[in-house]
Amino acid sequence: MAEPLPNADKDQCDLLDGLRRGRPAAGQDPVKRSQIIEGARRVFIDKGFEAASMNDITREAGVSKGTIYVYFANKEELFEALIEEERGTIFKNMYEVLEQTGDLRATLVRFGTALSAKITSAKVILAQRTVIGASERIPELGARFYERGPKRGHDKVMAFLNLAVERGLLEIADVDLAAYQLTELSLAGLFRQCIFAYRTEAPSKAEIEHVVRSGVDVFLKAYGTKKLAAEEEASNAA
Amino acid sequence: MAEPLPNADKDQCDLLDGLRRGRPAAGQDPVKRSQIIEGARRVFIDKGFEAASMNDITREAGVSKGTIYVYFANKEELFEALIEEERGTIFKNMYEVLEQTGDLRATLVRFGTALSAKITSAKVILAQRTVIGASERIPELGARFYERGPKRGHDKVMAFLNLAVERGLLEIADVDLAAYQLTELSLAGLFRQCIFAYRTEAPSKAEIEHVVRSGVDVFLKAYGTKKLAAEEEASNAA
DNA sequence: AATAATTCGAACCGATCGGTTCGATTCCCC
DNA sequence: GGGGAATCGAACCGATCGGTTCGAATTATT
Structure with a gap:
């Protein structure tokens, strides 16, 4: 399970770091993280938390289930990360x-x-x-x-x-x-x-x-x- | 699966009918129906629709799962019956x-x-x-x-x-x-x-x-x- | 007490769940 | 091209799911 990424304000900075430093460590690629969250978003919003399955999210995000669990400890943590991003977007x-x-x-x-x-x-x-x-x-x-x-x-x-x-x-x-x-x-x-x-x-x-x-x-x-x-x-x- | 019971306004009337006519037919006992709904209520309200399991509801209501399915066709119908009762109570x-x-x-x-x-x-x-x-x-x-x-x-x-x-x-x-x-x-x-x-x-x-x-x-x-x-x-x- | 009907409760069914494992594949750097 | 690491994807695990089945127990009437 990955360390939490820095907050969204520094996304650009992390991307540049990634370019400078080499390949992101497992669970540290912001692009992959966003990919997971975006796929999860579509499923959670469509079905709600309980009815959304990790298999659904795996398919929707186009990543392996194992990879999701490298980035997030469990379903709840993925959901919370998503809601935190949504909140930032909504009220911006x-x-x-x-x-x-x-x-x-x-x-x-x-x-x-x-x-x-x-x-x-x-x-x-x-x-x-x-x-x-x-x-x-x-x-x-x-x-x-x-x-x-x-x-x-x-x-x-x-x-x-x-x-x-x-x-x-x-x-x-x-x-x-x-x-x-x-x-x-x-x-x-x-x-x-x-x-x-x-x-x-x-x-x-x-x-x-x-x-x-x-x-x-x-x-x-x-x-x-x-x-x-x-x-x-x-x-x-x- | 039971025919829908008459609405709540006639509960007393149905109880009297029950006394006059004899034992209620399967799925027609208003007391048993209420027992199911009340147990379901506690579970649905506690866990939400998806996370509430019919096993939970069986235990909470104190009836057999088979009996629940005599009264309601499925989980959704039970939930809808409950919400209909709730609505009546709330806005009364x-x-x-x-x-x-x-x-x-x-x-x-x-x-x-x-x-x-x-x-x-x-x-x-x-x-x-x-x-x-x-x-x-x-x-x-x-x-x-x-x-x-x-x-x-x-x-x-x-x-x-x-x-x-x-x-x-x-x-x-x-x-x-x-x-x-x-x-x-x-x-x-x-x-x-x-x-x-x-x-x-x-x-x-x-x-x-x-x-x-x-x-x-x-x-x-x-x-x-x-x-x-x-x-x-x-x-x-x- | 006998009878018929309702309900019980345990077992069952096929399906899905969240999460784990691991060899294979891919990717990226040197 | 080689090597190391990230990711993939299929299989797996134990558990639970909604719904079904059926003999046993209970209930209510006669």
């Missing part, structure tokens, strides 16, 4: 919108739209469903997924809202809760329908935008100050 | 609050609190997680669960909001979406944390009430009319 770049300055309403709409589109996209819904389903077998898996994904995002939303409060544009008694409210308003009628497979297709861009605009309107109606209203009016007049 | 009585008249804000708080407490309770989270996890194997299961549960509840919330609109207490452009918004505001920061097992315990009553009150405040700040404000003010003065 999602909160950068909030680092922009400018019109508050437009920024919130941009953020809500990006969040909602991502969270309800078919691929991400499948991944989330797989994580949720596996939580019975691997209890800390879902928690870690949430901790390093949505929770960190929540902290960034909070920081953003705090800035808006300081600028006098919002007045919020409980910023922590307000950040959750903003997120859930952006997902109203969408996430739960998707995760229960009540919807078989991702929501359209138009629907997401409609949901998000309405959610942001509700949010700003509740928390927006007179100063915000004045700024928006001045901006509309210009 | 949840929306009756909305049939009451009286103070709008208080009614919404009562509804949101009941909804949130139920949806995030440990038992129901486990059931929902099991349903979501099994959706990969039985695709229409989650959809049916949502259709007959949350979706029907949504329709009742919508009807309630429509009445409030007619009474001039709310002004809502998209009542369908507003109903989803109200529900998700009541679950903000709660449902997703629970379903991903980020929280290992159900939220406290105090937390739920705080979330719901804030959510209802946001909702009414956005959609409440001057007439509502006047009524609440008159009610406060009295």
Whole structure:
């Protein structure tokens, strides 16, 4: 069983090391590792953790079963590596919108739209469903997924809202809760329908935008100050 | 494999029939059926659909495996019967609050609190997680669960909001979406944390009430009319 | 007590499971 | 080309799976 590879941020560096140093040691080839994970991904997402067999994964990845066990100690470790990669991909770049300055309403709409589109996209819904389903077998898996994904995002939303409060544009008694409210308003009628497979297709861009605009309107109606209203009016007049 | 039993509303009637008619035919004994389902429930909820074995269920239910197969054609049918019973239990009585008249804000708080407490309770989270996890194997299961549960509840919330609109207490452009918004505001920061097992315990009553009150405040700040404000003010003065 | 029917529980079936082993093949460096 | 190491792929292991079978035990009625 291989030592864990350095994290994904250094993939390029490892590839260069590989080129410089010679053939990777057993279990240390990032290309082979990715090949395994990608094949595993397709099977786990299709069948869930329990029903996905290592024989299926062997075929799908196009490697030998023995090789898989050189890279990963067992099925669970392979699954956890996969989920860790998924998490990184899903939440990458999602909160950068909030680092922009400018019109508050437009920024919130941009953020809500990006969040909602991502969270309800078919691929991400499948991944989330797989994580949720596996939580019975691997209890800390879902928690870690949430901790390093949505929770960190929540902290960034909070920081953003705090800035808006300081600028006098919002007045919020409980910023922590307000950040959750903003997120859930952006997902109203969408996430739960998707995760229960009540919807078989991702929501359209138009629907997401409609949901998000309405959610942001509700949010700003509740928390927006007179100063915000004045700024928006001045901006509309210009 | 037994004919499906009449639905749960007639359990008492069937028991009386059983007393009058003599011994139930093979596979027709509601007591035995419930015994199987209850044992199955504990195993499915503990392990999920795939990892729960019929041997486990046989032991847990305290019946013979052959008997289980007299009552249910296969593992899937047993699981679907269980989920159907769960759904009935979970959503029973949840929306009756909305049939009451009286103070709008208080009614919404009562509804949101009941909804949130139920949806995030440990038992129901486990059931929902099991349903979501099994959706990969039985695709229409989650959809049916949502259709007959949350979706029907949504329709009742919508009807309630429509009445409030007619009474001039709310002004809502998209009542369908507003109903989803109200529900998700009541679950903000709660449902997703629970379903991903980020929280290992159900939220406290105090937390739920705080979330719901804030959510209802946001909702009414956005959609409440001057007439509502006047009524609440008159009610406060009295 | 006799009888008929339901249920029990042990054994069974073919299939698959996760994980291991090992000679053969391939790959890469010198 | 040779050598060493990574990977392959087939076979294997003990265990378990969902579902079936059937004589024995139990239950309920007459």
